[in-house]
Amino acid sequence: MSKSYDYIIIGAGSAGCVLANRLSADPDVSVLLIESGPDHTSPLIAMPRGIGKLLSPGNPHVWSYKAARGEGMSDEQWLKGKTIGGSSSVNGMVYVRGTPADYDNWEAQGCTGWGWKDMGRQFVALEDHQLGKSQWRGVGGPLKVSVHPSGHALCDAVISAAGELGAARTDDTNHVDSVSHGGFGYQPQTTWKGQRFSAAKAFLDPVRAPRT
Structure with a gap:
């Protein structure tokens, strides 16, 4: 059965989770959030020390790609979040707001x-x-x-x-x-009571509809 939505958000990273939260504040609005990676249910995500396993090429929770550093320098391996919460679900949890x-x-x-x-x-x-x-x-x-x-x-x-x-x-x-x-x-x-507190946990889970 097809269903229509008022908003479709591509990517459930930090920005996608916040956007879904704010749009869902209107009870008359339906929001579909699409993410190519798995859900953020892995114990490695909840456990801060799980970062060592998460940030590994081939892990299903991360995108792995090479970034060119410029002429005469070797490429770097970059890993970014590919899961609900995006990189906030796999990063080092350091909270820095900027200057x-x-x-x-x-x-x-x-x-x-x-x-x-x-x-x-x-x-x-x-x-x-x-x-x-x-x-x-x-x-x-x-x-x-x-x-x-x-x-x-x-x-x-x-x-x-x-x-x-x-x-x-x-x-x-x-x-x-x-x-x-x-x-x-x-x-x-961005931790709480010994566990990671990602954008998904902060902004998406409170407004997420039950899965069917």
């Missing part, structure tokens, strides 16, 4: 709405951050963000060494002051 000055520069070059005053608010709205709410950090949003547990001897030694070189220690490496002026600390991650 506010970069967003402002994009807006200055004509990308209206891409300045930090607008984009920063979007980050705040999407986050449910373990460190709690601040001006540019959010709680209650769909994306869970946690911080690597402190107290690891090697990590603390590296952070202390950075401090000896003049880099201030910070609890949140995405804090606008840390990004603008430099800071060193444990990295926020």
Whole structure:
């Protein structure tokens, strides 16, 4: 039996999952999300250490292709997500938002709405951050963000060494002051309670219709 949809989204990567979430906010709208890879049900996806197995050529959860580096340099093997959640289901789970000055520069070059005053608010709205709410950090949003547990001897030694070189220690490496002026600390991650928290888990699963 054929069925029609109001929207068809090709690719269930991070952007596709967010787009499906936002379009589905209208109860009168039907959305079809198409992905060429498998579902994100593998325990290797849920388990952060599964990245070592996921990012292997031939794994069904990744695209594997060669990227040309330029004249005189050998090609590189690049792996990108080929599963529900896209690369957010296979990546290293490091949560980096970018530099506010970069967003402002994009807006200055004509990308209206891409300045930090607008984009920063979007980050705040999407986050449910373990460190709690601040001006540019959010709680209650769909994306869970946690911080690597402190107290690891090697990590603390590296952070202390950075401090000896003049880099201030910070609890949140995405804090606008840390990004603008430099800071060193444990990295926020898209994990929650020991498991990966991909775009699929954050944005798609809550609005996904039961499979038939």
